[in-house]
Amino acid sequence: MTPLSLSGAAWIVFAKEIVDALRDRRTLLLTLFGSALSGPLVLLLLFKLISTEIDRADQLRLPVVGAERAPALIAYLERERVRIEPPPAEFQAKIRAGEIEVVLEIDAAFESDVAAGRAARVRLYYDESRQRTGTTTRAVRGLLRGFAALWGDQRLALRGIAADVGQPLAVETINLATPQQSGSQTLAILAYYAVFATLLGGVASAADSTAGERERGTLAVLLAAPVQAGALILGKWLAVAALACAVLALTLTGFYLTLQFGPVPRVGIPFVFGAREYGGFLLMLLPLACCFAAVLICLGALGRTFKEAQTNSQILITVAALLPVVQMFQFGKEPEWLKWVPINGHFLLLTRILRGDAIAAMDWVAGAALPAAITAVALLLAARNLKRRP
Amino acid sequence: MIAVEALSKRFGAVQALDAVTFDAPDGAITGILGPNGAGKTTLMRILATLVTPDAGTALVDGHDGTRDPITVRRRFGILSDAKGLYPRLTARENVDYFGALYGLPRAQIDARRDALFAQLDMGALAGRRTDGFSQGEKMKTAIARALIHDPQNVLLDEPTNGLDVIATRAMRELIRALRDAGKCVLFSSHIMQEVSAVCDRIIVLNRGRVVAAGAPEDLLRASGSATLEDAFVALLGSAEGLEA
Numbered sequence: 001m002t003p004l005s006l007s008g009a010a011w012i013v014f015a016k017e018i019v020d021a022l023r024d025r026r027t028l029l030l031t032l033f034g035s036a037l038s039g040p041l042v043l044l045l046l047f048k049l050i051s052t053e054i055d056r057a058d059q060l061r062l063p064v065v066g067a068e069r070a071p072a073l074i075a076y077l078e079r080e081r082v083r084i085e086p087p088p089a090e091f092q093a094k095i096r097a098g099e100i101e102v103v104l105e106i107d108a109a110f111e112s113d114v115a116a117g118r119a120a121r122v123r124l125y126y127d128e129s130r131q132r133t134g135t136t137t138r139a140v141r142g143l144l145r146g147f148a149a150l151w152g153d154q155r156l157a158l159r160g161i162a163a164d165v166g167q168p169l170a171v172e173t174i175n176l177a178t179p180q181q182s183g184s185q186t187l188a189i190l191a192y193y194a195v196f197a198t199l200l201g202g203v204a205s206a207a208d209s210t211a212g213e214r215e216r217g218t219l220a221v222l223l224a225a226p227v228q229a230g231a232l233i234l235g236k237w238l239a240v241a242a243l244a245c246a247v248l249a250l251t252l253t254g255f256y257l258t259l260q261f262g263p264v265p266r267v268g269i270p271f272v273f274g275a276r277e278y279g280g281f282l283l284m285l286l287p288l289a290c291c292f293a294a295v296l297i298c299l300g301a302l303g304r305t306f307k308e309a310q311t312n313s314q315i316l317i318t319v320a321a322l323l324p325v326v327q328m329f330q331f332g333k334e335p336e337w338l339k340w341v342p343i344n345g346h347f348l349l350l351t352r353i354l355r356g357d358a359i360a361a362m363d364w365v366a367g368a369a370l371p372a373a374i375t376a377v378a379l380l381l382a383a384r385n386l387k388r389r390p
Numbered sequence: 391m392i393a394v395e396a397l398s399k400r401f402g403a404v405q406a407l408d409a410v411t412f413d414a415p416d417g418a419i420t421g422i423l424g425p426n427g428a429g430k431t432t433l434m435r436i437l438a439t440l441v442t443p444d445a446g447t448a449l450v451d452g453h454d455g456t457r458d459p460i461t462v463r464r465r466f467g468i469l470s471d472a473k474g475l476y477p478r479l480t481a482r483e484n485v486d487y488f489g490a491l492y493g494l495p496r497a498q499i500d501a502r503r504d505a506l507f508a509q510l511d512m513g514a515l516a517g518r519r520t521d522g523f524s525q526g527e528k529m530k531t532a533i534a535r536a537l538i539h540d541p542q543n544v545l546l547d548e549p550t551n552g553l554d555v556i557a558t559r560a561m562r563e564l565i566r567a568l569r570d571a572g573k574c575v576l577f578s579s580h581i582m583q584e585v586s587a588v589c590d591r592i593i594v595l596n597r598g599r600v601v602a603a604g605a606p607e608d609l610l611r612a613s614g615s616a617t618l619e620d621a622f623v624a625l626l627g628s629a630e631g632l633e634a
Contacts, residue, residue: 003460004493012490016479023478023519217474221535224438225491226463 006234009227013235014242021205021243035200035247039193040254040262046189047264060139063087065105073106073122076147082140095127101136102126104144190255190273191281191350192324194248195343198285199320201247202240202293203313209236210300210386211309219386229387233297233379241293248285252278273354280353284367288346291371292320294378301382323347339366342374391416391574392437392543397446399432406432408598409446414576414591416542419569421589422578425626429598430578434547437576438468450543464492467541469532469549477521481512481531484520485538492539499538506534510564526557533564543574550584562588586618596626 004012022028060082067074067084074084088094091103107113107121114120122144126137153163213219222232259273296313303309324347327334339345349363392414399407407429414420422430435441437448439459448455455462475484482503489499507516510530515523520531529549536544546565550558565588568575579585585592586606594602594609602609602625606618615621 004491009491012487016476016483016487019483020476020478213474216477217470218476219474220435220438220440220470221468221474221488222491223440224463224466224468225488226460226493227491228460 004227004231006228006231009231010235010238013227013232014238017205017209017236017239018242021208021239024204024208027204027208031200031204031247032250035193035197036250036254039190039197039251040258042189042193043255043258044262047262051263059083060136061085062140063091063100063103065091065103066108066110067106069106069108069110070120070122072151073147076150077143080143080146082143092125095125098127098130101130102140104140188328188347188351188354191347191354192328193255194251194281194285194350195288195324195347196321197248197251198244198289199292199317201244201289202296203310203317205243206236206240206293206296207300207303207306207309207313209239210297210382211303211306212300214304215306223387230383233301233383233386237290237294237297237379237382240297241290244289244293245282245286248289249282252281272356277353280359281350283364284346284349284353284359287368287371287375288342291342291375291378294375294382298378298382298385301385339363340370342370391451392420392576393447393449394433394437395447395449397433397436397448398444399429399436399441400444401432405598407436407443410595410598410600411446412593412600412603414543414574416574417569417572418590419565419575419577419588421585421592422576422595423582423585423592423622424580424595426580427597428580428595430580430595431547432598433595434468434470434545434576434578437545438466439463464539465542467536467539467544468547469536469545470547475520475523475528475531475535478519480517480519481507481523481527481534482516484531485534488535489538494539502538502540503534506537510534510560525552526554526560529553529557529561533561541573544568544576546575546577548579549577550579550581582619582622594622594625601625 062077062082063085064074065087067086078084087103087105088100091100094100095103103125105123105125107123110120110122124137124140124144149167152166156163156166213222223229255273256278295316299312299316300309303312320343323343327344327347334348339348346367349359349367352363353359394410394412394414397407397410398405410429410433412420422433424430432441436443437450437455439455439462442456450462450465453461453465476487479487485503485506486499489503494502507513510533512527512530512534515527515531520528523531549565550561553561565575565577569590577585577589589606591605592603592609593600602612604612609621609625610616610618613621613624615624
């Protein structure tokens with residue numbers, strides 16, 4: 001019998017905890033489904049939504065009341081690839097019910113107004129409370145405006161006046177967002193799930209290897225072994241952190257595969273999730289995974305029962321998972337100090353990686369500094385408590 | 391060999407141990423008998439260096455557990471009441487884990503574990519996960535775990551709790567075999583019949599104090615009773631807590 005070094009004992013504990021956790025198939029499957037599968041799944045649903053929007057904008061169907069009153073307008077719309085349809089009965093009720101999105105009504109006095117030189121009326125019926133109709137309504141309005149402008153230009157031309165006279169101001173819009181930036185807005189969700197996977201990956205094994213050990217009656221035997229409590233905690237922490245990192249890596253792989261081989265919409269996702277982003281995500285979240293594993297181990301060592309440890313962990317997870325959500329709804333620019341805050345800072349830096357921004361050395365430090373400090377405190381506290389309450 | 395000298399421990403208002411003194415020599419089975427709450431578990435925990443005493447010393451083969459806990463732990467094999475095992479690990483893995491934690495080299499773990507499994511007649515159990523084990527099978531695994539490092543001192547805390555007749559018999563045989571191999575065996579129980587069946591010497595503990603110590607015959611003589619049961623009742627002042 002030779003005395004074990006701290007790291008020697010920690011590795012023995014680490015190896016045992018990994019084997020033990022990998023044999024817990026049910027928990028493993030639940031964890032994998034909760035993070036590695038649900039992330040890509042949400043992404044696929046999002047893609048479907050975007051594709052549907054694009055299809056609808058491409059193939060506009062427009063029910064028109066009194067189409068026969070304005071043949072020129074109808075011809076213009078048909079040239080712009082709009083399918084003109086007869087209006088359904090009681091269309092207003094159907095719009096409210098969400099069955100149809102928008103109906104164009106051509107005023108009964110359209111022809112007489114045109115003949116008299118008055119502004120002719122058309123009405124657009126829609127329900128603003130329905131978000132999905134926004135795209136269609138915008139498209140129809142744009143087409144009507146286009147027709148009005150063309151008509152006006154023709155009238156001026158008949159009178160021998162240049163079209164520019166009627167349009168003294170020409171507005172050009174230039175969208176400065178790079179294609180990658182506009183895509184990454186939708187994909188804040190990707191950053192969110194990456195953070196979430198980091199949190200979720202170690203929960204079960206952390207509770208099992210601390211409070212579970214106490215509940216099963218193995219802790220007293222373990223503490224009676226000629227090994228320091230610090231070595232036990234160190235080994236258990238490394239195992240939980242490794243599992244969390246594995247779940248994170250799997251989740252990122254899921255994203256990578258979805259974006260490489262999934263039904264990615266033709267437009268709208270012009271960003272990359274390649275090797276650079278994969279590596280960046282992993283490196284950025286590594287300190288967070290280690291920190292969270294330490295906090296979970298600490299909660300487990302403090303808890304008297306498995307149930308108590310699990311409840312405490314769940315509260316922590318819930319709060320932690322809500323933090324980035326708050327951020328998603330905040331539309332202003334985040335302050336620079338936010339990157340030092342665990343979870344919120346990581347979320348912020350991950351979205352920057354996605355946007356293709358350069359990540360400075362100080363940003364990496366910001367992502368690791370506080371988590372490292374919390375890790376140290378949590379592990380010391382856990383070792384002290386494990387010893388105190390066998 | 392265990393030498394306990396004036397050991398005291400207080401938890402809040404409860405004086406768990408009050409100047410407890412006794413010896414447990416090598417090659418003998420020493421029983422710690424006392425009703426629930428007498429201080430047996432606290433004593434076991436202090437010996438196992440899980441709890442620090444307020445006063446007094448507990449020397450294990452001459453080593454003080456408060457000063458050198460790691461050395462003391464290596465000299466102890468502990469079989470506790472709970473007999474907790476890792477349910478997802480096989481019997482072999484449960485035992486090997488502790489062999490590694492006690493610092494044994496791989497080859498020695500293999501040899502020692504195989505010998506113990508053969509002795510305990512559990513060759514067929516070795517590769518099975520312990521979550522389906524019967525109480526007796528769990529007990530055997532826990533024994534192999536406690537003895538994997540061939541400790542000179544063996545602590546048995548209520549070892550026959552929850553065991554059927556056959557397993558209890560096997561347990562007694564094993565305890566006697568340990569004594570015959572020259573080990574110091576400390577056996578704690580609140581069941582008089584258990585203690586009197588195997589122990590060479592008995593320490594009777596009540597409310598944290600040693601109320602009697604000696605061979606079963608000595609206890610009979612000291613109490614002036616005809617049977618051991620009467621002797622214990624007389625020593626404790628009541629029959630409470632003595633029955634299983």
